Structures are given as C-alpha cells and as structure tokens.
Amino acid sequence: MSETVILWLRRDLRLADHPALARARRGAERLVPLYIDATAEEGDWRPGAASRWWLHHSLAALDRDLRRRGSGLVIARGADSLGALRRIATACGATRVCWGRRYEPAARAADARTELQLRADGLRCEVVAGNLLFEPWDLATEANGPYRVFSAYWRRAVARLAVPELIPAPEALPPLPPGLSGLPIDALGLLPRSRWDAGLARAWTPGEAGALARARAFVDGPLAAYGQRRDLPAMSGTSRLSPHLHFGEIGPRQLVRMIAERGLPLDDGPAEPYVRELGWREFAHHLIHHFPHTTDAPLDGRFADFPWQDDAAQLAAWQQGRTGIPLIDAGLRELWATGWMHNRVRMAAASLLTKNLRLPWQAGARWFWATLVDADLASNTLGWQWTAGCGADAAPYFRIFNPVRQGERFDPDGDYVRRWCPELARLPARFIHQPWAAPANVLAEAGVRLDSDYPRPIVDLAASRRAALAAWETIKGRA
Structure with missing residues (x-):
C-alpha cells in the first residue's frame, strides 16, 4: 500500500547510509523530509552560536541535495516537535513517521513523549539507530x-x-505532497546578526x-x-x-x-x-x-564539594585568550576564529582552567558549548570531566598539564603559537612558550612589550599547582 511518510531529521543531515531514510522510503508514494526547530527540547543545552551557524549551512546543503533528487526539505518550528509533526501529518495525510535516535537526556525524554502521543494519534512510528x-x-x-x-x-x-x-544514497526520492510548504531556512534565525562568522566560513564546508x-x-x-x-x-x-x-x-x-x-x-x-x-x-x-546527570554534575560525587574558585576576571581572560600563557591563548583564539580547537590544546586549556585557575569545569564546558562548531553534549561532558578528574576513566586530579611543557613538546618550533598569537611571532623558539622568561633584550628585539603587547601570566603555574593539590586533599578521602 502506498502512503505518505514523514522522515523526521535531526542529527542525521545526509542521504548516504541513512537507516531512517531507507525505512521511510519503503512503500512511500510521498515523502516529507522534515526538520523541526524546537530547541526547547534541548533543555539547558540549546545549541550555541557556532553550532547554529553550522546547522544553517548544513540544512541548506541538505535541501539542495534533496531537490536534486526530486524532493526538498520542509522546515517547521514550534515550542515542541509534537505540535509541528501533528500539523504536518494532518496537512499531508501522513500515516507513518520515521526518525533516528537522539541520546542527550532532555532530547531522549522529549522523543519518548512525542512517540507516545503520535502512536496515540494513530500514526505508526519507526525509530532506528544510525x-x-x-x-x-x-x-x-x-x-x-x-x-x-x-x-x-x-x-x-x-x-x-x-x-x-x-x-547507498538514493538517486531519486518520492516527491513532496502537493501544496505542502514550510519555512525558509533564514526564518530560523540561525546566523549571527553581527557577522563574526567569516573565520568559520573560511575554515569549514x-x-x-x-x-x-x-x-x-x-x-x-x-x-x-x-x-x-x-x-x-x-x-x-x-x-x-x-x-x-x-x-x-x-x-x-x-x-x-x-x-x-x-x-x-x-x-x-x-x-x-x-x-x-x-x-x-x-x-x-x-x-x-x-549517567544522564553528568551533563551538569560530576560522576565522581566527591567533586560536588570541591572548593572551586569564583573569579569572573580570570574566566574572561581564559575565554578571550589573554591568560599570558601562549599555548592556551593560541587555542582559545583559534576557537573564537574557527569554532574549533586542536584536541591536545583543548586538554591543556581545560587543565589550566580547572586546576591552575581552579574554576569549575562547568564554566569551561559552557564556553566550549557556545563556541565550538563540533559542540556535542556527550563528548563535551566526557572531555571536561576527564580533564577535571571527576568523570569516568578520568585523568587523576593530581595530573596537571604544564602548558609550557606541553607547548615545548607538541609545538617545539612555536608555529602554532606564532599563527594565533602574532604579537609573539618574532620570539625565538626557546622563549615562545614562556615569554616572561625571556631577557629584556630578547623581548625588545622581538618587539614584545609584556603587559602592553602581551599579558604576563594571570596565574603562577607552580604555586597554583600546589594549591590545586591542597584542594584535592580536602575531598579525596570522602566516600
């Protein structure tokens, strides 16, 4: 029996190796590829600005690919997905809805509620992995x-x-139901109003x-x-x-x-x-x-009582790449310019925040969430809790990355720092990762004025390491 089927798209914006699409095509005379903007279902973790930029362009690319195959992307929005699905299903006479699973706690709960109500409405629901x-x-x-x-x-x-x-990706797709239309992608307001995204556009497709x-x-x-x-x-x-x-x-x-x-x-x-x-x-x-609670709380319960500090100025310096520690500053500037940071530098930056500055890992996770094009709740949570020492398979809290040693080992010639901290570009490799240790004549020859062109470190690495280990001693013996 031929029918009209809705393919509900979320984190599966492709056509090749798409199990939900394959399921939806079976017996479908009409197919409705549907994306719903219902960010309230993300709970406290709605997509950040960099992710929204990516989503806009990904949806546009998918729409073009669908149109080449005789279809097109229908876009809707609402307080939740259920209302939009009901509205579209009624408008086109759909009898079946297919989608791929999401795994984030709030999204998973929303999907379960939606499926229950759709089934109660008489719609067949097919939920697949992918x-x-x-x-x-x-x-x-x-x-x-x-x-x-x-x-x-x-x-x-x-x-x-x-x-x-x-x-394989289909060469052709069933057409959209006649008369069915959705919102233009621009109506979702995913792109920034002040166009700071030129670096993202240069870095990504x-x-x-x-x-x-x-x-x-x-x-x-x-x-x-x-x-x-x-x-x-x-x-x-x-x-x-x-x-x-x-x-x-x-x-x-x-x-x-x-x-x-x-x-x-x-x-x-x-x-x-x-x-x-x-x-x-x-x-x-x-x-x-x-362990769905770990998006906001440590898996290791001892860290619920960890003596974190609260210093807005230090957090802002870290976010802006103005810590005075070149490897960290290069990473945070790369993040702001491109929406991405090299993983080795992510670990060093997270260690500095949670151990040397002793600021809570959640603050770093939120900043990454806002600025990364690859902001993924599962990976972001695991990465931050791993470095902070409070998650599964975590690096021991007393493992504190020394960002100078990390730079000397993994950026020995200073090329990464020179790219993202151009004010340090003329420093010799010996001092590129610790300009505060350079003699005055070396700084002068490189055209670097500390406190003016580039800040001194906002934290003493050795003293802050000792303070972090002392803080660890206050909780490590707790059950």
Whole structure:
C-alpha cells in the first residue's frame, strides 16, 4: 500500500547510509523530509552560536541535495516537535513517521513523549539507530552494568566491530505532497546578526559533500601518520570530522568502511589510533545514556564539594585568550576564529582552567558549548570531566598539564603559537612558550612589550599547582 511518510531529521543531515531514510522510503508514494526547530527540547543545552551557524549551512546543503533528487526539505518550528509533526501529518495525510535516535537526556525524554502521543494519534512510528557504531546499551560489563573505564569498554567494542554494509544514497526520492510548504531556512534565525562568522566560513564546508570530501582527504592522507601527528597542533594531522559527525553529515559506519576499503585493519596498524578515537566518541554516548546527570554534575560525587574558585576576571581572560600563557591563548583564539580547537590544546586549556585557575569545569564546558562548531553534549561532558578528574576513566586530579611543557613538546618550533598569537611571532623558539622568561633584550628585539603587547601570566603555574593539590586533599578521602 502506498502512503505518505514523514522522515523526521535531526542529527542525521545526509542521504548516504541513512537507516531512517531507507525505512521511510519503503512503500512511500510521498515523502516529507522534515526538520523541526524546537530547541526547547534541548533543555539547558540549546545549541550555541557556532553550532547554529553550522546547522544553517548544513540544512541548506541538505535541501539542495534533496531537490536534486526530486524532493526538498520542509522546515517547521514550534515550542515542541509534537505540535509541528501533528500539523504536518494532518496537512499531508501522513500515516507513518520515521526518525533516528537522539541520546542527550532532555532530547531522549522529549522523543519518548512525542512517540507516545503520535502512536496515540494513530500514526505508526519507526525509530532506528544510525549515528553510532553501537547503541549505548549494546555493551555491558560482566556484571551487566555500564562501563566507566574506556579501555575495558573498547576491548569489548572492538571485538564486536565489523566492517558494515552501507546503504547507498538514493538517486531519486518520492516527491513532496502537493501544496505542502514550510519555512525558509533564514526564518530560523540561525546566523549571527553581527557577522563574526567569516573565520568559520573560511575554515569549514558544512554539509554531506563537505563531510565526504574531508573524510576522503583524511583517509587518503593524514590517517597514515595519525598516531604520530595527531598531537601536533601546528600540523594538519587530525581528521577535523567532529562537526560533520555531530550533525550526522557522515556516520562512523561510513568512516570504518572507508578505512577498511583502503586495506587497513581496524584494530592494528596506522588506522588503529583513529578508530580508537571513534571509540572514545562511542564511550561518551554510552556514559551520557547511563549517567544522564553528568551533563551538569560530576560522576565522581566527591567533586560536588570541591572548593572551586569564583573569579569572573580570570574566566574572561581564559575565554578571550589573554591568560599570558601562549599555548592556551593560541587555542582559545583559534576557537573564537574557527569554532574549533586542536584536541591536545583543548586538554591543556581545560587543565589550566580547572586546576591552575581552579574554576569549575562547568564554566569551561559552557564556553566550549557556545563556541565550538563540533559542540556535542556527550563528548563535551566526557572531555571536561576527564580533564577535571571527576568523570569516568578520568585523568587523576593530581595530573596537571604544564602548558609550557606541553607547548615545548607538541609545538617545539612555536608555529602554532606564532599563527594565533602574532604579537609573539618574532620570539625565538626557546622563549615562545614562556615569554616572561625571556631577557629584556630578547623581548625588545622581538618587539614584545609584556603587559602592553602581551599579558604576563594571570596565574603562577607552580604555586597554583600546589594549591590545586591542597584542594584535592580536602575531598579525596570522602566516600
């Protein structure tokens, strides 16, 4: 029996290897690819400005791809998704709704309520996986509980990891129901009013075509040396696929398939470190499913009583890349300009905030959420709690990154710092990561005036390390 089917799109803005799309096409005479702007369902974690910029361009790219196949993207908005789904279903006579799962706590609860009401309305609902290698409940410990240590989780996962058969992108799609229309993308107001986004536009190509091009370039190039270069922020050694993965413009199954088609094993050799990073993303979703409170509260309950500091001036200096510590400032400036920060620098920046400045990890998580194009609640939560020492498989609290040593080790010539802190560009490599230690004549020759051109450090690294360890002593013995 032919019917009209709604394909409810969220974090799966692609056409290739799209299980919900494949399910929706079965028996569909008319198909309604639908995106609903209902950010209230995100709870306290509504998308930040950088994510909204990406979403605008991703939706536009998807609409173009759909139109080339005889369809188009219908856009709606509302206080919640249910009202829009009901309205569209009534307008086009839809009998079935298909969608891919979301995993964030507030979104998951909203989806459950929506499904219940749609079924009560008489609509058939088909909910499928699609953006993970494993569903968060697929893997369990021997005691049938959730994992809290990545190494154990990944051993179980990689033993089950197989090269997937992908669903090809359709060459044509059923048409939209006649007379059905939605909002223009611009009506969602996703782009910034003051156009600060030029750096994002130079750095990224949102959409499925951009995702596939970046993935192919990575697998054919930097993947071979990923294990050696991924920690070097001045080099193009990482995939930079995280925003594409977050918005579902490409899925991890596709990446695994691409790697396998190059003849590379998944659990050994040059591809293994990158496949393991995909596993870290899986682990993040495993954790947020089983421990939903961790978006705002520490998994390690002892940290609920940690003596965090409250210093708005220091937080602002960190956010603005004005800490006086070059590696950290370079990272925060890269973030502001491009919506992305190299992962090694993310760890160093998070360590400085939560340990040397002793500001709460939630403040850093919120800033990343607002400024990252790859802001993903599961990964953001895991990353910040890992560095702060209060999450699953966390770095011990007493592991405090020294940002000078990190810079000297991973940016030895200072190329990364020179790019993002051009006022330091003429300093010799010996002093590029600690300009305060340079003799006056070296500073003068480099044209650097501390406190004028570039600030002195806002914190003493050695003294603040001792203070952080003393703070840890106040809670470490608690149950």
